[in-house]
Amino acid sequence: MNAAFEKHCNILDYALSALWRRRLKNGGILMVFAAVIFLVASFQLVTSALTETAGKVLAAAPEITVQRMSAGRQEAIPLAYGDRLHEIFGIRATVPRIWGYYFDEVRGANYTVLGVAPDMPQADGLGKAVSGSVPWPLGQGRVVLGRAAAATLELQPRQLFSFFRPDLSLKPMTVAGVFRPETELLTADLIAMPLADARDLFGIPASQATDLCVYVANPAEIVTIAEKISKILPDTRVLTRPQIQKTYQVVFGWRSGFASVCLLAALAAFAILAWDKASGLSPEERREIAILKILGWETSDILALRFWEGGLVAGLAFLLGITLAYFHVVFGGAALFKPVLVGWSVLQPTLSLAPPVTLKEVLLLLAFTVLPYLAVTVIPAWRAASVPAESALSG
Amino acid sequence: MMRRPASVLLSIVALLLAIDAGLLAAGQVRRNEMARTLPLLHSMTAALGLTDLCVATEARYTRHPAVSDPVVPFMDHPAAMEHFPTGSFWTPTIRP
Amino acid sequence: MLIELENVTKVYNQGRSNEVQALTEVSLAIAPQTMVCLKGPSGSGKSTLLSIIGCIFAPTSGRATIAGKPLARLPDRFLTVHRRATIGFIFQRFNILPALSVAENIVLPLLPLGVSPKARRERAGALMDQLAIRHREHFPAGQISGGELQRVAIARALINDPPIILADEPTAHLDSRLSREFMQIMADLKAAGKTIVITSHDPLVTEHAAIDRVIGVKDGRIDVP
Numbered sequence: 001m002n003a004a005f006e007k008h009c010n011i012l013d014y015a016l017s018a019l020w021r022r023r024l025k026n027g028g029i030l031m032v033f034a035a036v037i038f039l040v041a042s043f044q045l046v047t048s049a050l051t052e053t054a055g056k057v058l059a060a061a062p063e064i065t066v067q068r069m070s071a072g073r074q075e076a077i078p079l080a081y082g083d084r085l086h087e088i089f090g091i092r093a094t095v096p097r098i099w100g101y102y103f104d105e106v107r108g109a110n111y112t113v114l115g116v117a118p119d120m121p122q123a124d125g126l127g128k129a130v131s132g133s134v135p136w137p138l139g140q141g142r143v144v145l146g147r148a149a150a151a152t153l154e155l156q157p158r159q160l161f162s163f164f165r166p167d168l169s170l171k172p173m174t175v176a177g178v179f180r181p182e183t184e185l186l187t188a189d190l191i192a193m194p195l196a197d198a199r200d201l202f203g204i205p206a207s208q209a210t211d212l213c214v215y216v217a218n219p220a221e222i223v224t225i226a227e228k229i230s231k232i233l234p235d236t237r238v239l240t241r242p243q244i245q246k247t248y249q250v251v252f253g254w255r256s257g258f259a260s261v262c263l264l265a266a267l268a269a270f271a272i273l274a275w276d277k278a279s280g281l282s283p284e285e286r287r288e289i290a291i292l293k294i295l296g297w298e299t300s301d302i303l304a305l306r307f308w309e310g311g312l313v314a315g316l317a318f319l320l321g322i323t324l325a326y327f328h329v330v331f332g333g334a335a336l337f338k339p340v341l342v343g344w345s346v347l348q349p350t351l352s353l354a355p356p357v358t359l360k361e362v363l364l365l366l367a368f369t370v371l372p373y374l375a376v377t378v379i380p381a382w383r384a385a386s387v388p389a390e391s392a393l394s395g
Numbered sequence: 396m397m398r399r400p401a402s403v404l405l406s407i408v409a410l411l412l413a414i415d416a417g418l419l420a421a422g423q424v425r426r427n428e429m430a431r432t433l434p435l436l437h438s439m440t441a442a443l444g445l446t447d448l449c450v451a452t453e454a455r456y457t458r459h460p461a462v463s464d465p466v467v468p469f470m471d472h473p474a475a476m477e478h479f480p481t482g483s484f485w486t487p488t489i490r491p
Numbered sequence: 492m493l494i495e496l497e498n499v500t501k502v503y504n505q506g507r508s509n510e511v512q513a514l515t516e517v518s519l520a521i522a523p524q525t526m527v528c529l530k531g532p533s534g535s536g537k538s539t540l541l542s543i544i545g546c547i548f549a550p551t552s553g554r555a556t557i558a559g560k561p562l563a564r565l566p567d568r569f570l571t572v573h574r575r576a577t578i579g580f581i582f583q584r585f586n587i588l589p590a591l592s593v594a595e596n597i598v599l600p601l602l603p604l605g606v607s608p609k610a611r612r613e614r615a616g617a618l619m620d621q622l623a624i625r626h627r628e629h630f631p632a633g634q635i636s637g638g639e640l641q642r643v644a645i646a647r648a649l650i651n652d653p654p655i656i657l658a659d660e661p662t663a664h665l666d667s668r669l670s671r672e673f674m675q676i677m678a679d680l681k682a683a684g685k686t687i688v689i690t691s692h693d694p695l696v697t698e699h700a701a702i703d704r705v706i707g708v709k710d711g712r713i714d715v716p
Contacts, residue, residue, distance in 0.1 A: 003605030009401050010602040016400035021590045054448050056433060058461075060440040065462060072466045097444050101455060110452045112459075114443055121441040129439045146449070182432040183439055188449040189458070211462075213444050239462060244446050247461040247488050257483030291586050294547065295600040295647070296575025298568060312404070319411045323418065330422045343480035345452040354425040390542045399608050 011301060015308035029273055030317050036266040037321025037369050038328070043262055044365065045329040046337055047252035049355035053185060054248035058241075064214035064226050065239040074237070076208040081233055085214060088228050092217045095119055096209030098198040102163055102191070109152045109346040113191045115198025121215065129187075134177040138194050142176040148188040148347045150178045166203040173197070188349035258340045270369075274376040277310065281380070286387050293389035306381035307374070314370040322365065329353055457481040460488050492556075493655065493686050494521035494544055499553035501539050513539040515711045516553070523654070526677060526687040528697050531708035537690045538659070540708060544688055545657050546574035558654060575600055579648030583660035585640050587647075589633025593624060596632050597646045604651075618646040622676075638669050645676055656680060658689040662696055670695045677701060 019026045066085075068077035082094040098115035116123065118137055127136035130144050138144065145153070155161055155175060162170040179187040193201075204210070216225050226238045254263055281289070289302055297305075328336060333351045342348050439445065447459045456463040457479065465487050468477045501514040513536045521527050531537045542548055543555050549562040549570065556562070558577045565573060587596050597618065598611040606614075619625040622642040627635050632643060641661075648656055658677070662670040670693065677687055678701035689696055697705050707714030 005605070006607055007603055007605035009399070010605065012404070013400045013608075014602055016404055017591070017595070020400070050448065050450065053429075057436045057440055057448070058446065060437040061446050061461075062444045065444075065446065067462065069464070072464065073470065074464065095444070099444075101458075110458070112449070112452075116443065120444055122438040123442045125438045126442045129435060148452075180435075182428075183436060185448050185450075186436060186439055186443075186445055189452045190443075190449070192443065237464065239446075244461040248448070251460050251485050251488060253486050256486040259484075261483075287586070288588055291582070291588065292599065293571075294545070294574075294580050294582075296571060296651075297603050298571045300568075301603045316407070319408065319415075323411055323415055326415070326418050326422065330418065330425065337484075340480050340484045342451050343453045343457070343482075343484075345481070347452040349449050351450070352425070352429075354422055354429055356426075357419060357422070389547050390538065 007301075008304070011304050012308055015305050015312060018305075019309060019312060026313060029276070030313050030320070032269050033273060033314065033317035033369075033373070034320040034324070036269045037318055037365070038325045039262050040266055040369065041322045041325035041365055042328050042334065042337065043259060044361065045325055045355040045357075046334045046341070046353065048361070049329065049353035051248050051252060052356055053353075055245060057186065058245050058248065061241050061244050062213035063216050063219065063222050063241050064229065065244070066212040066214060066229060066233065067237045067239070068211075068233075069235060069237050074211075076204055077211055077236070079207055079209055081236070082209075082212050084232055085212075085229060087232065088225055090216050090218060090221050090225050091214055093119065093215045095213045095215070096211075097213050098195055098202065098204060098210050100198075100202050100210060102201070104152070107152055107346060109149075110189065111149050111191050111347070112189050113193065113198055113201060115195035116192050117195050120213070126192075129179055129183050130177040131180050132177055138176055138192070140194060141172065141174055141197060143173045143191050143193040143197075144177045144179060145175055145192075146179050146187040146190040147181055147184050148349055149191055150175070152347050163201060165201060171197075171201050184349050184352070189347045270372070273373065277373075277376050277380055281384055281387070285384065286391065289384050289387040290389055290391045293387065299385045302385040302387075303381050306377060306384050310374055310377035310381070311370075314373045318366060318370050321369075322362070326355075326357070329355060451481040451485065453481055454479040456487070457485045460485055463488065492520040493523040493558055494519075494688070495554070495556045496520070496540075496543065496550075497554040499543060499550040499555050501536075501543065501548075502551045505551065513711055514543075514550070517711070517713055518553075519706060519713060521686060521688065523686050524681060524684055525703040526681045526689070526701050528702050528705045529688065529690040529708055530692050530697055530705055531690075531714070532692070535708045536711040537708050539711075541657055541659055541688070541690055544655075545578050545580065546570050575604070575651060575653075577653050577655055579651065579653040579656045581644050581648045581656065581658040581661050583663050585644035585661075587632045587640055587643055589631065591632055592629050593627045593632050593635065593639075593643050594619070594629065596643055597650055599647060600651050614650060615646070618649055622646050637665065638672060641665065641669060641673055642676075645673075649680075654684075654686060656685050656687045658687065658691075660691055661689065662691060662693045667695060674699045674701065 066077065066081065067074050079096055082096060085091055085094050095117050097117065100113055102111045102113050104111065116126065116138065124136065127134055134144065153161060159175045160172060162172045165171050173193065179190065214229065216222055222240050222242065226240045229238045253259065292302065328334060330353060334341060334353060446461045451457040456467040468482055469475050496517055496519050499514055499517045503511045503513060517540060529537050529540060543550055543562065544557060546557055546562060549555065549565065554561060554563065560573050562570065594615050597615045601611050619628060622645060624639055624642045627639055632640065661673055665673065674696060681687055681701055691697060
């Protein structure tokens with residue numbers, strides 16, 4: 001085999017032996033580094049999975065949503081506001097929406113209650129999203145539950161339950177079906193019912209709605225029409241579909257509290273590793289290098305040796321970290337992050353994530369973790385290689 | 396006869412890469428399944444007028460971050476501190 | 492002559508405030524297959540002289556020719572290449588790496604040469620047999636006796652089959668029995684064709700029968716040619 005290749009294999013062997021000789025210390029560094037990469041990669045995978053899914057799914061979100069604001073808070077919007085929007089050319093339809101949250105005090109669960117309007121786009125196709133065959137549209141008093149909502153209500157084998165209206169009278173409801181498991185990321189906590197039933201449950205007057213969904217003839221004019229709506233209805237907040245989609249591109253960031261803590265922990269760990277590397281050579285290390293140099297190792301060989309030592313630890317830690325991170329997120333449901341991802345939620349969807357893994361993201365992670373570590377080894381490696389050979393002599 | 400250390404390293408790296416390939420393949424199967432349900436999710440989103448994924452259900456601004464205003468985390472009291480764990484994971488939506 | 496030094500001067504930190512002249516106009520010639528002892532107190536310039544003979548660095552001025560190669564014209568890299576083909580080192584306290592096994596210590600000079608593991612095992616094995624330390628092949632070098640350590644150091648110096656062996660105060664930390672054993676092995680190597688330069692002020696070395704010449708070094712100059 002080519003002598004140059006064999007030489008590099010020999011240096012690699014020596015580096016591996018050197019790492020093995022101090023295996024406790026190097027093993028510890030490897031574990032810490034792998035844990036740091038695991039944390040960073042897991043966060044990256046979870047957020048990219050959710051962002052990608054949201055981007056794809058929410059492409060069908062309402063084009064414009066109009067909410068009424070009072071004293072900085074959202075309030076019910078008069079239906080008359082929708083009538084005023086007829087003045088704007090380019091609006092295809094305005095659909096009032098009734099939805100809100102119902103807090104189940106017994107179980108501590110928050111359900112999202114959604115009134116289904118028959119004139120929403122593709123409303124007649126909703127039956128396909130429900131397990132079994134459910135006649136659509138729903139009859140009065142009949143509801144479809146999300147999987148997690150159904151599990152929390154613990155109704156089986158009953159199909160009947162009641163919620164409290166604002167005046168504490170009971171509103172009975174019958175379960176017509178459960179949304180299919182593959183829709184869980186959208187419907188886990190949903191209780192879908194006819195619009196009239198939602199209005200009845202929340203006690204919203206007939207002249208009001210929770211908000212308005214506005215649909216335009218030309219999607220390219222969404223922003224223009226939104227601006228016009230803002231002018232006509234100054235006490236409203238107008239949200240466009242691009243804004244809703246943008247939310248999920250920015251809602252997960254490294255400035256969030258959790259991510260900042262992860263980053264700080266990672267930086268602290270990295271600083272400790274770097275300090276260990278940069279804190280100079282021990283007398284034994286200096287002696288070893290001087291001996292090697294006298295025995296015929298060149299400066300470049302010593303440099304290669306030190307880079308191999310750093311690179312092997314960092315490289316193995318990287319591989320281990322990202323492997324564990326992918327397993328954790330995809331097959332472990334991001335279990336370690338769940339406490340902050342879902343918090344105190346009683347209703348928890350089963351997170352079935354499938355993040356995209358691109359070469360660009362892997363290289364980016366490599367650049368942020370392994371390369372800085374290698375860079376930190378440059379100066380100590382150069383210092384090591386500069387140990388004078390004659391220092392091994394008696395003097 | 397002892398194997399040279401570089402061979403052992405190569406075996407470990409090859410094993411890790413094989414595991415990675417297996418995991419990615421399994422992940423891709425799941426991605427393909429999810430891609431097949433996308434039309435259904437689209438029609439649901441349109442029919443129900445959905446604006447958010449259902450991940451956290453403890454607070455409205457983490458359940459519906461896309462349609463919540465920035466004041467919502469502090470609605471309990473003017474001086475209230477944000478107290479939901481999910482608020483530390485989901486950053487507030489600042490709209491221009 | 493295998494080793495020729497002509498008016499060799501070595502100055503450390505030339506031009507700076509801590510400039511030190513370690514050797515001044517040293518001239519000496521060492522023929523092949525001879526054993527020479529460099530004798531002198533600490534700080535006399537012995538180690539600097541040994542470093543020049545050992546192709547660790549070139550002189551500041553003067554001519555040094557080792558095994559036919561003039562050192563002054565060799566860049567650092569080629570000095571190293573020339574050194575590992577020409578010189579075998581035996582250090583004071585042997586400078587064996589205790590965490591490595593005996594065999595791993597012996598083959599250290601072969602690693603940067605790209606010698607395959609099989610070839611390394613064969614060459615080290617032959618030397619371990621010759622020096623009767625084969626039974627310690629896989630022992631950590633930090634756990635063997637002083638005498639065995641001495642042989643490991645010699646085996647390492649011989650692994651590249653160099654024509655010149657340099658031993659730097661090899662008996663400084665040995666008892667008289669081991670010192671005599673060491674000198675016997677050196678005598679055998681000289682008989683086998685090696686040229687040996689030893690720095691020492693141990694009488695067991697300087698007065699040994701195999702020593703052809705004792706060269707005194709004092710204050711950076713040759714005292715007794």
